[in-house]
Amino acid sequence: MKVILCLLYALLFAWPTGNATAHALDPGYLEIRQIASGTWSVHWRKPDVNGKPMSIDAVLPDGCTPARGPDPVSDSKAWVSSWVVECRAGIAGQPIEIEGLAVQNNDVLVRLHPLQAEPTTLRFTPDTSVQNIPSEQTTWSVFIAYFQLGFEHILEGWDHLLFVFALFILVRDPWRLVGAVTAFTLAHSITLALATFGVLNVPGPPVEAVIALSIVFLAMEIVKGGEGRSRLSKQKPWIVCFGFGLLHGLGFAGALADIGLPANDIPAALLAFNLGVEAGQLSFVGSLAVLVIAWRSVALPISQTATLATAYGIGSVSMYWFIERINGF
Structure with a gap:
């Protein structure tokens, strides 16, 4: 007994x-929104870990300047930063990396909003911390990403x-x-x-x-x-x-x-x-x-x-x- x-x-x-x-539904979130030809606004949200930002960072494709954002500030729930980047060429097919994610127990959602194409949602995990930006996205890929998100984070x-x-x-x-x-x-x-x-x-x-x-x-x-x-x-x-x-x-x-x-x-x-x-x-x-x-x-x-x-x-x-x-x- x-x-x-x-x-x-x-x-x-x-x-x-x-x-x-x-x-505990608190993955990182990276939004990349096109505002003009070759120009994108970036919003990066890192989860909070004991009052400090999680040790991860978003690294944009090599053709984008700056590839990293400024130091984040707390909004009481997470750590956020925003900046504008100039990309020399189209970013479709180019890699995005969530640096440091491989050693974290979390994931990151990335959403891209091109001016002349449908938005794209990518899900980064410790096993897939680098992904190429697809030229287009299907509803099925969105379904898979959010199903995995619900399954993993409920646990x-x-x-x-x-x-x-x-x-x-x-x-x-x-x-x-x-x-x-x-x-x-x-x-x-x-x-x-x-x-x-x-x-x-x-x-x-x-x-x-x-x-x-x-x-x-x-x-x-x-x-x-x-x-x-x-x-x-x-x-x-x-x-x-x-x-x-x-x-x-x-x-x-x-x-x-x-x-x-x-x-x-x-x-x-x-x-x-x-x-x-x-x-x-x-x-x-x-x-x-x-x-x-x-x-x-x-x-x-x-x-x-x-x-x-x-x-x-x-x-x-x-x-x-x-x-x-x-x-x-």
Whole structure:
């Protein structure tokens, strides 16, 4: 029993507490917009890492002067810089490098806006820190980029994962669990789309605080369910998850607004991002199920005491986040 409790608490408290956000959707962003023949304006946004800009830099093609921008300044969320470059020839087919990205656990979106061509979106990762600018881009390439973005970054949203983890403990029936996770994704897809199109505009800090409370609620439901009570969250978890999903979608919207969406492919990008989120959530749930099955095959079943101890751990971490975010108003 002590071994089980130690493992569960290690999983819980390995997650960061300070400066935790609802969704760690914070890649770098580089926008290159043509303003005249041979002239481009550049906007470069670096993620913040403990109060300093991430150690990456955008390097434009050799024919562009200057190839690097000035030192960035903080806008309280990230580090930004803007400048104008002169490029001697067309930049299609020329390489762009995100220097230093290979040693970072992040990615960078690059958006190019030529005067006489459709905008192009590129996604740079640690494995692909140098790419050639394509002459044109398809909707399919936008779809792939935003699907990967949604999949990867949902797995870095610590309190979102904690919500799904609590849901996994609460809902024991596999099909009900999958239905609840899907309802959650459907709901935050709705509010994400409404916020993207300007229908909803809710301040971020209160949303982040209430998201932390949603995890506290699930922790309480786990505890009360252990007392033998029949709970709506267990009988019809998709109802609860749909309601909280609407809230979590607003958290996604604030983060996605910092990145932006390709103007000509907003529906495809939104659909791809949400499908990526769903795939990431189901992958996380599947990994938890495999771990539980493996544990039960070599050891005793997880006891009710361990479940309750985990619920109290989830509630404690979530309350810490809630208080931290209230103090940050």
